[in-house]
Amino acid sequence: xxxxxxxxxxxxxxxxxxxxxxxxxxxxxxxxxxxxxxxxGTLLKTAPLGQRPRGIALSKDxxxxxxxxxxxxxxxxxxxATLKVVGDLPSGEDPETFRLHKNGKYIYVSNEDDxxxxxxxxxxxxxxxxxxxxxxxxxxxxxDDGKWVVNTSETTNMxxxxxxxxxxxxxxxxxxxxxxxxxxxxxxxTLYVTSEIAGSLSKLNVASTKVESKLHxxxxxxxxxxxxxxxxxxxxxxxxxxxxxxxxxxxxVVNMETFEVEKYLLVGQRVWNLAFSPxxxxxxxxxxxxxxxxxxxxxxxxxxxxxxxxxxxWGIVVKK
Amino acid sequence: xxLAHGIIALKGIIKRxxxxxxxxxxxxxxxxxRPLVWLFVFAAGFRSTLGIAIIPPYETYILYEVYIAAGxxxxxxxxxxxxxxxxxxxxxxxxxMKTLLVSPLPRWxxxxxxxxxxxxxxxxxxxxxxxxxxxYDIQAPWLGYVTLLPALILxxxxxxALGMLLSSFIKQLENFAGVMNFVIFPMFFMSTxxxxxxxxxESSELLHTLASYNPFSQAVELIxxxxxxxxxxxxxxxxxxxxVIFMAVAVWGYNPSKGMMVKKGGGPS
Numbered sequence: 001x002x003x004x005x006x007x008x009x010x011x012x013x014x015x016x017x018x019x020x021x022x023x024x025x026x027x028x029x030x031x032x033x034x035x036x037x038x039x040x041g042t043l044l045k046t047a048p049l050g051q052r053p054r055g056i057a058l059s060k061d062x063x064x065x066x067x068x069x070x071x072x073x074x075x076x077x078x079x080x081a082t083l084k085v086v087g088d089l090p091s092g093e094d095p096e097t098f099r100l101h102k103n104g105k106y107i108y109v110s111n112e113d114d115x116x117x118x119x120x121x122x123x124x125x126x127x128x129x130x131x132x133x134x135x136x137x138x139x140x141x142x143x144d145d146g147k148w149v150v151n152t153s154e155t156t157n158m159x160x161x162x163x164x165x166x167x168x169x170x171x172x173x174x175x176x177x178x179x180x181x182x183x184x185x186x187x188x189x190t191l192y193v194t195s196e197i198a199g200s201l202s203k204l205n206v207a208s209t210k211v212e213s214k215l216h217x218x219x220x221x222x223x224x225x226x227x228x229x230x231x232x233x234x235x236x237x238x239x240x241x242x243x244x245x246x247x248x249x250x251x252x253v254v255n256m257e258t259f260e261v262e263k264y265l266l267v268g269q270r271v272w273n274l275a276f277s278p279x280x281x282x283x284x285x286x287x288x289x290x291x292x293x294x295x296x297x298x299x300x301x302x303x304x305x306x307x308x309x310x311x312x313x314w315g316i317v318v319k320k
Numbered sequence: 321x322x323l324a325h326g327i328i329a330l331k332g333i334i335k336r337x338x339x340x341x342x343x344x345x346x347x348x349x350x351x352x353x354r355p356l357v358w359l360f361v362f363a364a365g366f367r368s369t370l371g372i373a374i375i376p377p378y379e380t381y382i383l384y385e386v387y388i389a390a391g392x393x394x395x396x397x398x399x400x401x402x403x404x405x406x407x408x409x410x411x412x413x414x415x416x417m418k419t420l421l422v423s424p425l426p427r428w429x430x431x432x433x434x435x436x437x438x439x440x441x442x443x444x445x446x447x448x449x450x451x452x453x454x455x456y457d458i459q460a461p462w463l464g465y466v467t468l469l470p471a472l473i474l475x476x477x478x479x480x481a482l483g484m485l486l487s488s489f490i491k492q493l494e495n496f497a498g499v500m501n502f503v504i505f506p507m508f509f510m511s512t513x514x515x516x517x518x519x520x521x522e523s524s525e526l527l528h529t530l531a532s533y534n535p536f537s538q539a540v541e542l543i544x545x546x547x548x549x550x551x552x553x554x555x556x557x558x559x560x561x562x563x564v565i566f567m568a569v570a571v572w573g574y575n576p577s578k579g580m581m582v583k584k585g586g587g588p589s
Contacts, residue, residue: 304379
């Protein structure tokens with residue numbers, strides 16, 4: 001009995017220990033990569049990158065980083081161990097946001113100036129397709145089941161549904177003005193799209209590709225014009241999702257069942273992108289104007305710390 | 321002075337102060353309403369006033385009501401200190417002060433007892449305020465509510481000693497309005513209770529200097545850091561020094577042969 005209690009206590013203590021993680025953050029103005037310890041929030045080092053680095057992703061085996069160097073018109077490949085640039089991918093002009101397909105083989109990149117989505121084969125390092133989309137493509141999301149890639153076009157106000165097998169558009173959905181980012185629910189049945197100008201979040205049924213409902217954000221004491229939803233991230237439990245509200249300096253916590261805001265969390269200025277720690281205990285936000293990241297305790301829904309990382313932090317990816 | 325006598329006297333003083341406090345329910349409510357009005361009404365209108373600087377002890381961005389909470393705890397203790405001084409003037413006018421001061425125990429001991437009683441009351445008020453603030457999403461780490469206690473004791477003693485010092489200068493109850501205008505309001509407004517020093521500096525160098533040297537500012541900072549489980553050594557030493565000085569002057573002020581009591585003719589006969 002006593003042994004069981006001790007064992008249970010030890011297990012509980014182990015469970016409460018957060019898993020150490022490393023954050024890789026692109027610094028848009030410093031042309032650099034910031035490496036931060038997620039648990040302590042300590043800036044470990046910075047490494048040089050191409051010009052205006054923004055979107056960032058880890059390779060499937062987590063040995064390489066892909067970084068969109070927007071003003072160099074390329075996606076750089078960085079070796080995680082040495083933080084050296086070891087190659088490039090042909091991204092097309094002005095790459096900003098991109099996503100790696102769940103199979104780890106293809107990257108989908110928005111080319112804002114050319115109104116296309118470029119598909120890159122990671123192994124051959126070749127652009128295998130350019131898909132014509134709406135004006136100023138921005139957000140990219142890949143469903144967990146790998147059946148859909150969606151792109152949002154800022155000026156056309158549309159979501160373009162791309163079949164990753166044929167790399168062709170299968171459907172288009174009109175959403176609120178300036179759709180910025182998109183995220184699928186973990187079960188791949190729902191898509192969430194943020195609209196920057198409308199200050200809203202649209203919920204789309206993946207099966208029908210139709211908008212089911214919309215949520216308009218309102219924050220007491222904050223000017224409506226400042227509430228500009230951008231990055232969106234779904235918690236893998238499909239119960240909560242988090243929306244970065246740009247210059248409102250808040251992250252909205254949305255209950256996915258009721259589709260209502262549970263809480264607004266105060267973070268740094270112009271919060272843009274979001275990422276979870278591997279153990280889902282922490283949520284990290286990049287705050288472009290205040291040059292820092294905020295760390296949120298996901299269980300308590302409280303911001304615990306904000307840490308300076310460099311000028312204009314933009315993209316973020318987390319590695320165990 | 322025998323220890324047993326001292327304890328009896330101390331118990332008596334604290335018991336009387338507590339009894340008075342508990343009987344005056346409106347006083348307890350008023351002591352809570354004041355900071356709560358500031359929190360719910362005043363702070364609500366200034367939610368975005370602090371800008372983007374992260375200042376210790378805070379580790380991230382905070383809303384104005386989170387910042388002002390420590391200042392409002394200070395406000396509770398400041399008003400309580402002044403309330404005690406008011407009650408001492410009242411006691412003197414009613415004659416019960418004479419009963420206390422003619423006891424064979426040392427004057428400093430009696431005044432310290434009175435001070436401890438007042439501080440104890442202000443600590444209860446402060447925790448009641450924090451309990452309500454908790455439901456308004458002003459939540460400090462759990463440990464902070466423990467580390468806050470010694471800070472509240474020192475800040476309460478310092479502000480109580482200030483009140484005691486003032487009461488030795490006030491001849492009549494009617495003069496207490498002057499204390500409000502010339503002590504409480506300047507002390508509160510020219511402090512870090514409402515705005516941090518860097519923000520005050522943006523508007524006025526003079527105000528910044530005054531706020532830096534205001535002992536109430538240091539008491540508030542001591543409370544602010546303690547509430548987040550941190551120790552501000554400078555604020556601690558400053559508050560301690562202010563307490564010692566105020567207390568020494570108050571004891572002198574209540575000395576019938578040397579202090580203000582004899583000069584005003586109000587000392588015990």
